């Protein structure tokens with residue numbers, strides 16, 4: 660079964676421009692990546708370069724380079740229905756809640772009836 664994402668790792672949302680589907684990737688901190696010790700020893704710009712050169716793998720297995728491509732774009736604002744089901748299913752229940760911690764294009768609709 661899937662492991663829970665470390666609480667200090669970030670969920671990253673990557674929108675496929677062609678379909679509008681939003682995939683989920685996990686952005687681990689350098690110290691989570693034990694098999695890449697080079698990242699632990701560099702800092703600042705060098706660490707950014709190391710991150711930029713490695714693909715981002717979404718939870719459903721797509722390898723993307725959101726830092727280079729225009730087909731896959733990092734996003735923070737999308738509708739729940741856009742979430743990739745395959746990505747979503749790999750998450751533990753606690754992480755699935757985190758997947759919904761994003762902004763929506765029509766955020767006003769989420770407001771409880773404050774105006775009434």
Ligand SMILES: [Zn+2]
Nearest residue numbers: 682719743746
């Ligand atoms: Zn996906």
